[in-house]
Amino acid sequence: MDTANFRPQIGAISGLQSPIARLLDVMLVVSGALAAAQVRFGDLAQNRIDSAFVTFAAAFTLVLFPVLGVYGSWRGRAMLRLVGQVSFAWLIVQGSGLVLMFSLHRTDYVSRLWFAYWTALSGGALIVSRVAVRIVLERVRHAGLNLRRVAVVGCGAHCQQVVRNIESASASGFRAVVAFDLRPVMGIVGSGVPVFDDVNKFAAYVRSQGVQELWLALPLSEEQVISRFVSEFRDDLVNVRFVPDMRSVALFDSDVIDLIGMPAINLVASPVPARALLKKEIFDRAFAALALIALAPLLITIAAAVKLSSRGPVFFTQKRKGADGRIFRIYKFRSMRAHAVESGVIKQATKGDPRITRVGAFLRRTSLDELPQFFNVLCGHMSVVGPRPHALEHDELYQKVVNGYIHRYRIKPGITGWAQINGFRGETDQIEKMQGRVEHDLYYLRNWSFGLDMRIVVATIAKGFVHSNAY
Known part of the structure; x- marks a missing residue:
């Protein structure tokens, strides 16, 4: 069972994890420096651009962007978080470059106005490139492509809510195709989503439809049910995710942390890691x-x-x-x-x-x-x-x-x-x-x-x- 993250943050935004994406980022960093020089000095042949600084920034981009999670999966995550992550990573890269230039006693050769233009232009380009990819992927997913098929196991109203959340966030790249309701209540789970109450029939349907994700939207008290479904799909190529119903016990949105080598769930603690x-x-x-x-x-x-x-x-x-x-x-x-x-x-x-x-x-x-x-x-x-x-x-x-x-x-x-x-x-x-x-x-x-x-x-x-x- 994959409990590394409660939230359904799986899959990969096309192209962001490939070497091409990293090469594109370096190109945007270098291009931003050249564009800033053109704006600041007018004539590139007469500019005071520091090639060493640009080289350091490109190297730091290759090293720090992966460490700071820029190339991680953003499927199902908010656009604002993506923009914030990229902005923070780029500021860290520029800050690291400044520290290195200062230690080498080369800051006197750097135009402050050029540096400001460069930071703004390259930062903007890095953000725009990802927003553009995100918009393209959202349109592709609205058209029914690049989707991951999800089966939801839940109890009553919480099961219905999880399915509705998937349907309302179609651009995230998930589609609910089947549900297993442990304690059915009145109401429609989701438009066109079949609901089962027999484990064997549910498992057969999941396998026949090529479902890639199984989300267990269950209370913590349903340990036996959780274990049963994990065992049922242990030998299938299906990602099993735990999306617990903790509305009655958790003050903030809960998360899994590593506590002296053991997975632990924050119920009442700082929500900011x-x-x-x-x-x-x-x-x-x-x-x-x-x-x-x-x-x-x-x-x-x-x-x-x-x-x-x-x-x-x-x-x-x-x-x-x-x-x-x-x-x-x-x-x-x-x-x-x-x-x-x-x-x-x-x-x-x-x-x-x-x-x-x-x-x-x-x-x-x-x-x-x-x-x-x-x-x-x-x-x-x-x-x-x-x-x-x-x-x-x-x-x-x-x-x-x-x-x-x-x-x-x-x-x-x-x-x-x-x-x-x-x-x-x-x-x-x-x-x-x-x-x-x-x-x-x-x-x-x-x-x-x-x-x-x-x-x-x-x-x-x-x-x-x-x-x-x-x-």
């Missing part, structure tokens, strides 16, 4: 460092404005919870006048709050008061994207009255997040507002990808700086 967290950590530190360098003049200007607007320190600090509940001090530009604070009581800013200075009102409205949190990201306390942290007193209150609140701290809090770009920012004067924010935060945890982080960053830049609920 350690490998993904490492990628996020690398991106966070690099992004924060670049942001602080680029925003240095703006930070100095704001600091001076805050200092001149009223008496008190430039920065406001407050204790917040980070990943796994660890306490850290968050940094913000001070937006309020110095005032006495009652111990253990945190009063949120409200519309027309007299404590807020004129400069502070502008900073809060535009979210510029949050910029010092890039120092928190650089120190490892926060992420660029994640659930927004709240005051400790608010944590104690909302943890008791908002479902799932504590699970926001399964990962590091962020400067911006899915809830914020969807309108849940500013004052939470009603429990319903906080419940909505938490629901968006949990959605982010369940669906995290590098591509989703990029989408949130872009949305924050595009529309997130000014909001009517921020005061």
Whole structure:
């Protein structure tokens, strides 16, 4: 039985695992460098392109892309995840090239503008090439080609749901052709999908129709049934996948992990695997460092404005919870006048709050008061994207009255997040507002990808700086 992955991520997108695909990627990297030189210098004969840098990038592409999963199977997986995976891999390749060039003392020969153009052009080409292949394959699959035939074994409503999911995702490359319902309920399993309740007849039909996939959509309690079907098809060239029905026990989408050499299922644990967290950590530190360098003049200007607007320190600090509940001090530009604070009581800013200075009102409205949190990201306390942290007193209150609140701290809090770009920012004067924010935060945890982080960053830049609920 194949339990390496619960999700039906099998098969291969045509061409992406072949040597031709790897050669194409190298060609796109080199072509992007030449195109960037043409844009930057105008005349290729007079350019300052560094051939050693391009060679290093091509070599790193050949080595790192397979390691980072770029050439793995993407059948049945979201387009956004594919884009995020390719983007992350390309940024790692360019980062590795820069480190190597720096160690060889050759960075003085590299045009920064050419490097930026090259990164954008080759990255875009790598993404577009895969999106194009994906679109072609989707059309081919809509036409009934390049499909894998699936037999589903399940119980009642869950069995029906799995079949409907397959039918609604026709572009993924799967087609349900037969089902075995352990406990049939009223309703149609799927259009034109025959349903059996006899194991022998079901097995005979699976073999006669050349079925390639057997998905066991069963509860964990059906161990005997699972073993029976695994034994039945042990000697057939059929992939047996376990798609467990754990809606009643699992908080997040469950996954199989290796636990001291044994397969284990996460029921209540961080839904973001350690490998993904490492990628996020690398991106966070690099992004924060670049942001602080680029925003240095703006930070100095704001600091001076805050200092001149009223008496008190430039920065406001407050204790917040980070990943796994660890306490850290968050940094913000001070937006309020110095005032006495009652111990253990945190009063949120409200519309027309007299404590807020004129400069502070502008900073809060535009979210510029949050910029010092890039120092928190650089120190490892926060992420660029994640659930927004709240005051400790608010944590104690909302943890008791908002479902799932504590699970926001399964990962590091962020400067911006899915809830914020969807309108849940500013004052939470009603429990319903906080419940909505938490629901968006949990959605982010369940669906995290590098591509989703990029989408949130872009949305924050595009529309997130000014909001009517921020005061």
